[in-house]
Amino acid sequence: xxxxxxxxxxxxxxxxxxxxxxxxxxxxxxxxxxxxxxxxxxxxxxxxxxxxxxxxxxxxxxxxxxxxxxxxxxxxxxxxxxxxxxxxxxxxxxxxxxxxxxxxxxxxxxxxxxxxxxxxxxxxxxxxxxxxxxxxxxxxx
Numbered sequence: 001x002x003x004x005x006x007x008x009x010x011x012x013x014x015x016x017x018x019x020x021x022x023x024x025x026x027x028x029x030x031x032x033x034x035x036x037x038x039x040x041x042x043x044x045x046x047x048x049x050x051x052x053x054x055x056x057x058x059x060x061x062x063x064x065x066x067x068x069x070x071x072x073x074x075x076x077x078x079x080x081x082x083x084x085x086x087x088x089x090x091x092x093x094x095x096x097x098x099x100x101x102x103x104x105x106x107x108x109x110x111x112x113x114x115x116x117x118x119x120x121x122x123x124x125x126x127x128x129x130x131x132x133x134x135x136x137x138x139x140x141x
Contacts, residue, residue, distance in 0.1 A: 015027075066103075066104045090127070101122075
């Protein structure tokens with residue numbers, strides 16, 4: 001089966017930080033907007049399940065990245081946070097060759113907790129939405 005790989009939009013660049021896990025699922029991209037950091041991923045075979053659509057675990061990982069980075073970087077210096085709860089609703093599918101964008105809205109970053117929501121889209125179609133609660137790491141703010 002052949003597919004056309006989606007070109008990375010010119011406003012996106014590789015994510016400003018990585019980890020061994022992100023290296024496995026990446027490359028992950030970013031675009032800074034006035035609303036926050038938009039996360040992007042060009043779907044490859046390694047992201048797909050047996051049905052040839054993006055595995056839910058990949059979307060969950062992208063949600064954690066988008067939500068956590070946007071919440072942490074609401075402050076300067078960034079607030080050190082850890083994921084306490086992550087909920088995701090799968091509303092559609094992404095296939096190999098698709099370009100996924102994750103846009104985030106941060107509700108609040110407080111002294112103990114932070115809250116954020118995000119929406120995943122392929123072209124103009126919403127494929128998932130997620131929300132998270134983060135705990136602020138004590139003694140590191």
